[in-house]
Amino acid sequence: MARHRSCSEAAVDNLPCTGPQQKSEWYWSEWTLSMILAGTRHIQRYAPQKEKHIQSHSAQTSMKTISEEMSKNWLTSWEFLQSKKLHCLIIKSLTVPDIFLYNNLTSVYSKFNNSNYARHVFDQIPNPNIYSWNTILSTYSKSGQLYEMQEIFDRMRSPDAVSWNSVISGHANYGTLEDSVNAYRLMLKCSFVNLSRITFSTMLILAIKHASVTLGMQVHGHIWKFGFVSYVFVGSPLVDFYSKTRRINDAKRVFDELSDRNSVVYNTMISGFFRCGMPEDSKHLFRKMPETDSVSWTAMVTGLTENGLGSEAVDIFREMILERFIIDQFTFGSVLTARGGLSSLKQGKQIHAFIIRTGYKDNIFVGSALVDMYSKCRSIHYAENVFKQMAHKNIVSWTALIVGYGQNGLSEEALRILCEMQRNGIYPDDYTLGSVISSCANLASVEEGAEFHGQALVSGLISFITVSNALITLYGKCGSIEGSHKLFNEMHVKDEVSWAALVSAYAQFGKANESIDLFEQMLEKGMKPDGVTFIGVLSACSRAGLVDKGYQYFDSMVKVNGIKPTLGQYSCMIDLLSRAGKLEEAKDFIHKMPCSPDSIGWSTLLSSCRFHNNLEIGKWAADCLLELVPEDPAGYILLSSIYAANGMRDEVSGLRRVMRDKGLIKTPGYSWIKYKNKVHEFSADDRSNPFSDKIYAELDILYTKMIDIGYKPDTNSILHDVEETEKIKMLNHHSERLAIAFGLIFIPSGLPIRVTKNLRVCGDCHNATKFISKIVQREILVRDSTRYHLFKDGTCSCGDFW
Ligand SMILES: [Zn+2]
Ligand SMILES: [Zn+2]
Numbered sequence: 001m002a003r004h005r006s007c008s009e010a011a012v013d014n015l016p017c018t019g020p021q022q023k024s025e026w027y028w029s030e031w032t033l034s035m036i037l038a039g040t041r042h043i044q045r046y047a048p049q050k051e052k053h054i055q056s057h058s059a060q061t062s063m064k065t066i067s068e069e070m071s072k073n074w075l076t077s078w079e080f081l082q083s084k085k086l087h088c089l090i091i092k093s094l095t096v097p098d099i100f101l102y103n104n105l106t107s108v109y110s111k112f113n114n115s116n117y118a119r120h121v122f123d124q125i126p127n128p129n130i131y132s133w134n135t136i137l138s139t140y141s142k143s144g145q146l147y148e149m150q151e152i153f154d155r156m157r158s159p160d161a162v163s164w165n166s167v168i169s170g171h172a173n174y175g176t177l178e179d180s181v182n183a184y185r186l187m188l189k190c191s192f193v194n195l196s197r198i199t200f201s202t203m204l205i206l207a208i209k210h211a212s213v214t215l216g217m218q219v220h221g222h223i224w225k226f227g228f229v230s231y232v233f234v235g236s237p238l239v240d241f242y243s244k245t246r247r248i249n250d251a252k253r254v255f256d257e258l259s260d261r262n263s264v265v266y267n268t269m270i271s272g273f274f275r276c277g278m279p280e281d282s283k284h285l286f287r288k289m290p291e292t293d294s295v296s297w298t299a300m301v302t303g304l305t306e307n308g309l310g311s312e313a314v315d316i317f318r319e320m321i322l323e324r325f326i327i328d329q330f331t332f333g334s335v336l337t338a339r340g341g342l343s344s345l346k347q348g349k350q351i352h353a354f355i356i357r358t359g360y361k362d363n364i365f366v367g368s369a370l371v372d373m374y375s376k377c378r379s380i381h382y383a384e385n386v387f388k389q390m391a392h393k394n395i396v397s398w399t400a401l402i403v404g405y406g407q408n409g410l411s412e413e414a415l416r417i418l419c420e421m422q423r424n425g426i427y428p429d430d431y432t433l434g435s436v437i438s439s440c441a442n443l444a445s446v447e448e449g450a451e452f453h454g455q456a457l458v459s460g461l462i463s464f465i466t467v468s469n470a471l472i473t474l475y476g477k478c479g480s481i482e483g484s485h486k487l488f489n490e491m492h493v494k495d496e497v498s499w500a501a502l503v504s505a506y507a508q509f510g511k512a513n514e515s516i517d518l519f520e521q522m523l524e525k526g527m528k529p530d531g532v533t534f535i536g537v538l539s540a541c542s543r544a545g546l547v548d549k550g551y552q553y554f555d556s557m558v559k560v561n562g563i564k565p566t567l568g569q570y571s572c573m574i575d576l577l578s579r580a581g582k583l584e585e586a587k588d589f590i591h592k593m594p595c596s597p598d599s600i601g602w603s604t605l606l607s608s609c610r611f612h613n614n615l616e617i618g619k620w621a622a623d624c625l626l627e628l629v630p631e632d633p634a635g636y637i638l639l640s641s642i643y644a645a646n647g648m649r650d651e652v653s654g655l656r657r658v659m660r661d662k663g664l665i666k667t668p669g670y671s672w673i674k675y676k677n678k679v680h681e682f683s684a685d686d687r688s689n690p691f692s693d694k695i696y697a698e699l700d701i702l703y704t705k706m707i708d709i710g711y712k713p714d715t716n717s718i719l720h721d722v723e724e725t726e727k728i729k730m731l732n733h734h735s736e737r738l739a740i741a742f743g744l745i746f747i748p749s750g751l752p753i754r755v756t757k758n759l760r761v762c763g764d765c766h767n768a769t770k771f772i773s774k775i776v777q778r779e780i781l782v783r784d785s786t787r788y789h790l791f792k793d794g795t796c797s798c799g800d801f802w
Contacts, residue, residue: 110139134162141170161194172206197233204237216241230259243272274303298331305338313338329365336373345377368397375404399432406439430464437470441477449478469497476505504536510797512544538572550576571601578608618642633664671735671757682738698741706771714764752779
């Protein structure tokens with residue numbers, strides 16, 4: 001682009017000074033002016049192409065924002081000024097410009113979307129030809145001035161294919177479905193000779209936009225009737241239409257029937273298979289392609305990533321580099337998403353290095369994807385650095401960083417950056433605010449929840465259902481079920497997601513009956529529950545031990561609502577059965593599942609086995625879990641505590657050896673507590689807090705009192721080979737206990753103590769906190785990575801199951 005711009009820039013800058021006294025000294029031919037105008041128009045071609053390219057990759061981020069940013073970057077006011085300068089020249093130097101020059105000038109103004117100037121030039125043309133008419137028509141069509149468009153069209157004596165297509169696409173892009181269909185019908189009736197592949201593509205895109213299967217199929221019929229069927233340029237939008245309306249077999253048939261196939265239609269079919277969850281077919285077709293291009297490779301990287309096959313996506317990306325295909329920002333975007341999903345920091349850094357080498361470092365899209373990748377790999381500091389070094393930032397980049405903070409449990413920081421973004425003049429839209437709130441939901445405090453609520457009210461974005469729904473979930477997760485319910489009641493419009501959020505909030509809070517009641521109300525109101533709502537109600541049943549009811553809901557989900565169970569609902573059923581102690585039944589259920597449980601399913605069964613002390617099934621679950629995630633220490637720890645409970649000391653030390661040999665270390669645990677607007681963070685055995693002496697003294701006093709009323713430390717989770725007393729000391733200094741002790745010292749009595757932990761609370765700390773709540777007679781709220789625990793008078797709201 002730089003080259004085009006500089007040529008044109010040079011051409012215009014070399015124009016002599018314009019002034020009446022100099023007029024005699026120079027003469028511009030119409031031809032020269034036309035050429036310069038054509039050059040200016042040439043610059044323009046870049047922007048629309050880029051925009052189209054972006055739209056096809058809309059999965060990753062808010063496209064509206066990117067195209068806005070791009071149009072800002074590409075369409076500077078510079079070119080527009082140059083055109084006006086030329087227009088002045090024309091007026092000054094030529095008395096009667098010819099139609100060629102007029103048309104070019106109209107066309108330049110049209111490219112800059114300045115319909116007033118374009119119309120002004122058009123109206124001066126004495127005898128406009130078809131090109132003049134079509135130019136002004138397309139100006140109105142592109143700018144959505146449908147009334148003016150129709151007025152021009154009605155004045156035309158013999159519209160051609162271009163004119164018809166302008167009118168149809170104007171209605172398709174800016175008007176109603178009905179108007180576009182009427183224009184199309186009129187064309188079929190009066191001017192079918194002018195039908196072209198563009199007409200059919202426009203109508204098919206319209207059918208996709210309105211998810212109108214009938215319209216698409218009618219257009220397919222016309223394509224047959226008018227003999228366009230084997231035409232590859234019509235084939236591609238047809239394949240796209242069928243795959244986007246999830247009729248993959250029809251898409252495949254159209255593809256197979258094409259006599260000639262180019263890479264575009266192959267790429268569309270590959271993406272279609274991916275969209276319908278058929279990655280194997282995509283891979284097969286990709287390997288069969290006579291000739292691949294960068295778009296095919298990028299489609300593979302994107303599709304594999306979106307189908308959860310991150311490591312295959314990275315392999316394809318490597319192959320793409322070896323084959324020397326051009327890698328653009330979209331390929332980088334997809335592969336970084338794949339990397340983020342796999343949480344592999346090392347490979348993420350390799351790609352980062354490659355991005356620096358290929359000069360994509362300053363690309364706003366790639367930069368934002370890097371921020372996103374590093375936050376997903378839990379390396380928020382790298383994410384921060386990339387963000388700081390970005391030359392340009394837009395709302396996508398800011399959102400990536402803020403959501404990153406949320407995902408890494410730093411909701412306080414997320415809030416701070418959200419405000420900073422607004423100070424920089426960038427305001428959140430509903431998408432940004434919704435995703436920020438959702439990302440913080442897991443670890444925010446009630447106060448932060450209220451602040452997000454405030455942001456939503458101030459910005460007026462609360463009226464967006466996505467934002468309100470995210471807030472319901474946030475309130476539920478930070479332990480304010482009242483906040484959730486109040487907001488739910490205040491919403492004028494509620495959708496399935498709002499109900500699902502409240503059902504899940506009650507379930508997670510341990511209020512199983514309320515959750516089930518709400519679910520029943522939802523059904524009575526004729527709302528259709530989705531898979532997420534079923535996860536909510538199934539986990540409620542599991543909490544309340546309602547095995548039969550849970551089964552009944554599961555059946556109705558499949559039979560009545562036609563929802564194909566996913567691993568999420570299967571895990572709920574495993575939880576329901578195993579928590580109720582029906583471990584054999586859970587085992588049978590797993591055998592009957594069409595797929596194997598994921599790591600969550602196996603861990604659920606394994607922790608139940610630990611709870612109910614079932615060695616045999618526990619060992620089976622652990623074997624399956626360790627096969628699936630051999631690098632995760634959690635499985636070893638659970639299994640070793642089952643061994644320990646059964647007095648199998650040799651097995652316990654065997655497991656510890658394996659862990660040591662593999663170099664598996666537990667992710668360091670952190671706990672936070674907020675006091676006087678400051679977050680105090682603790683790690684195990686942490687002495688960095690200025691009040692450490694007081695905190696450790698408090699813990700010692702508590703320990704003695706706990707022992708007195710029957711607390712027995714459970715040292716099974718400690719894998720170090722140290723003396724028993726040392727182990728007890730280590731347990732007593734776990735991060736959550738330091739945070740709780742801090743709270744007991746500083747937070748005035750009568751107020752609950754709220755602690756947040758980045759990992760699951762360990763078994764011994766859970767037990768100890770119950771004792772502490774009894775001794776100090778205060779409510780202690782602990783939010784860990786999986787749920788919410790309210791400790792009160794020696795019990796916990798989770799029912800000892802989490
Ligand atoms: Zn602990
Ligand atoms: Zn609990």
